[in-house]
Amino acid sequence: MLRYITNRLLLIIPTLLGILLLNFTVIQAAPGGPVEKLIGELKGMSSATGSGFAGSSADLASSGGPYRGSQGLPKELVERIEKMYGFDKPAPKRFLIMVKNYATFDFGESYYKDRSVTELIIERLPVSISLGLWSTLLAYIISIPLGIRKAIKHGEAFDIWSSSAIIVGYAIPAFLFAMLLIVLFAGGSYWDLFPLRGLTSDNWDSLSLFGKATDYLWHITLPTIAIVIGSFAPLTMLTKNSFLDEISKQYVQTARAKGLKENQVLYRHVFRNAMLIVIAGFPAAFVSMFFTGVLLIEYIFSLDGLGLLGFEAVINRDYPVVFGTLFIFTLISLLLKLVSDLTYVLVDPRIDFSRRDF
Numbered sequence: 005m006l007r008y009i010t011n012r013l014l015l016i017i018p019t020l021l022g023i024l025l026l027n028f029t030v031i032q033a034a035p036g037g038p039v040e041k042l043i044g045e046l047k048g049m050s051s052a053t054g055s056g057f058a059g060s061s062a063d064l065a066s067s068g069g070p071y072r073g074s075q076g077l078p079k080e081l082v083e084r085i086e087k088m089y090g091f092d093k094p095a096p097k098r099f100l101i102m103v104k105n106y107a108t109f110d111f112g113e114s115y116y117k118d119r120s121v122t123e124l125i126i127e128r129l130p131v132s133i134s135l136g137l138w139s140t141l142l143a144y145i146i147s148i149p150l151g152i153r154k155a156i157k158h159g160e161a162f163d164i165w166s167s168s169a170i171i172v173g174y175a176i177p178a179f180l181f182a183m184l185l186i187v188l189f190a191g192g193s194y195w196d197l198f199p200l201r202g203l204t205s206d207n208w209d210s211l212s213l214f215g216k217a218t219d220y221l222w223h224i225t226l227p228t229i230a231i232v233i234g235s236f237a238p239l240t241m242l243t244k245n246s247f248l249d250e251i252s253k254q255y256v257q258t259a260r261a262k263g264l265k266e267n268q269v270l271y272r273h274v275f276r277n278a279m280l281i282v283i284a285g286f287p288a289a290f291v292s293m294f295f296t297g298v299l300l301i302e303y304i305f306s307l308d309g310l311g312l313l314g315f316e317a318v319i320n321r322d323y324p325v326v327f328g329t330l331f332i333f334t335l336i337s338l339l340l341k342l343v344s345d346l347t348y349v350l351v352d353p354r355i356d357f358s359r360r361d362f
Contacts, residue, residue, distance in 0.1 A: 009342065016338045021103065023334050024327065028099050031323065038089045038115050038321045043082070089115065089323075102327065111328035116320055121328035124313060129332075131203055131309035134224060135298045139231040140290045147236045148282065151243025152270070158248060174237035179300035182230035186304070190226060198226050201306035227305045231298060239282070239289065246278040283347050290340060 031037075086092045093101075105112060111121035150166065157163045187193050190200045199205070203223050204216075211219055250256065251274060259269045299311040310329055317325035 012342050020334055027330060032095050039085050039091055041321050042085055106331055112324040114325050115322045121324045125328060125332055128308055128310045128313045131307050135227060136290055138228045142232050143236040143239055147239035148243050151240045152247055154244040155247035170237045170240055173233050178230050178234040179304060181233045182301055182304045185226045185230055199223050203307055227301050230301055243282055246281050250274045250278045286344055
């Protein structure tokens with residue numbers, strides 16, 4: 005097992021490099037980088053004040069560069085902008101420098117926030133972890149018992165009406181449900197029971213330990229519910245189908261024939277085998293809620309998480325933040341996948357990953 009863990013940890017290195025290289029190549033080919041963005045802002049300011057950068061015909065002939073909108077700007081100014089963003093170096097050299105810095109978790113400085121990317125990530129990380137962790141745990145707490153119950157009552161009234169409720173919940177996008185929760189419970193039109201924005205109150209520092217815990221749960225309740233509503237449906241059906249598949253197998257009939265009680269059959273024999281596929285989906289579920297699943301929720305509830313940070317960075321072409329958040333999310337995803345494999349062994353000791361070559 006130790007050899008398998010070591011190989012998997014070593015495999016993370018080329019995987020991270022491959023993902024970074026692929027995204028670096030795509031972003032380099034995409035138009036509208038930070039240099040072009042600043043050039044556009046400078047020309048817009050020039051047009052607004054009525055003073056152009058262009059002077060004589062000789063100046064225009066020697067101005068501009070390989071960027072859209074750079075015509076009329078002095079070549080020296082464009083070169084200074086390139087140097088400011090590091091674009092005065094060829095793309096392969098920029099990539100190698102980035103990889104070297106990332107090896108020590110040095111993600112550089114944000115182009116537009118005047119802060120290091122590491123500081124921004126550390127500041128936003130607790131918000132995303134809170135949303136992702138609580139949403140994933142709550143989804144599993146709801147889905148597993150519900151899925152087991154639906155498998156036991158397959159085809160009966162409980163299974164039918166619960167399936168209808170699940171389909172309705174799954175059909176409503178998380179951001180629409182978030183808006184509905186705000187209207188109902190955050191002072192929109194009915195009850196003002198929960199705060200509308202933020203993860204803590206303004207007087208957080210003056211609260212006691214119990215007060216801080218209560219305030220935190222008070223703020224995170226609505227965002228977590230909004231995320232869970234659209235995520236527990238697939239997990240519930242996966243749990244149900246896994247149990248139905250195991251219940252129909254011969255070893256279950258044998259256990260029943262030996263006189264074991266139904267709960268013993270379900271939770272001592274069926275549960276361990278049926279949960280394998282559910283556990284396998286935990287990393288994907290957590291990462292999905294950790295980033296892509298909470299982007300709009302963070303925006304609606306004014307939560308400064310990594311999802312919103314990465315989205316804003318893409319819009320603003322803030323490449324250090326884009327690659328920094330990409331690196332963190334990829335690393336977390338790969339580590340969680342390893343944790344998932346180790347959990348397999350805890351659930352079913354018959355699985356032996358040490359026999360695998362990778």
